[in-house]
Amino acid sequence: MLNELLRVEQLASGYHRVPVLNDVSFHVREGEMVAVIGPNGAGKTTLLKTISGLLQPTSGRIFFNGQEISGQPPHTISRLGIAHVPEGGRLFPNMSVMENLLMGAYGNREVLKTGILDELFELFPRLKERRHQLARTLSGGERQMLAIARGMASRPRLLMLDEPSLGLAPVLVDTIYDRLRVLRERGLTILLVEQSVHHALSLADRGYVLENGRIVLEGACAELSRNSHIRQHYLGL
Ligand SMILES: Nc1ncnc2c1ncn2[C@@H]1O[C@H](COP(=O)(O)OP(=O)(O)O)[C@@H](O)[C@H]1O
């Protein structure tokens, strides 16, 4: 039985008097890749922001590696080993690729002695070629790769990705997902939120369906891919 790395219990969260998430419970085991899928506005970004401490839950609890993290500030949560790759990447546009990567390791400079940058450049050779370029000069696909690499730069135990496919042409989405496959095969624990249901369900182990701030369905991705609600509403089959 694999260790439960992330546990979310009966979570409610939202924005100043605007409730978004309601009674959301799920878990991610060590080494697993879990997808939370749902339409635009379902609350996927709100969920990741609440786990990373950018939003405070209105009720419920979040545990990471057995320790309660709900109520902790974002820098504490990131230091515990959770990296959040935000929607759209949110790079530092006027910093170079290298400087963006170094910012990813900011809370934990010791990690740079472990060869993490070489590993990331091996995983994303384009970033190595462009390491001196400003982030704003990168293409959309390269920006998303840099956002993921920056998230990895701290050697997180859990990588959370907010719609890595957003705004990218299908061929680039395939490239991004190919890299995520490598990370997954190396044993990284990944929590992915996506609207691109086809991609998410083809790669992840298990999935949860979030609609209107509630989890309405859950299961192994192979099972979800066969589910008639998913096929009709998400896969267009
Ligand atoms: N900063 C905000 N203030 C108030 N409401 C917000 C804010 N951000 C998002 N929302 C609302 O929260 C709901 C969920 O949004 P979000 O978590 O971004 O969904 P998703 O990522 O699944 O598209 C939406 O109804 C959205 O309008």
Ligand SMILES: [Mg+2]
């Ligand atoms: Mg979102």
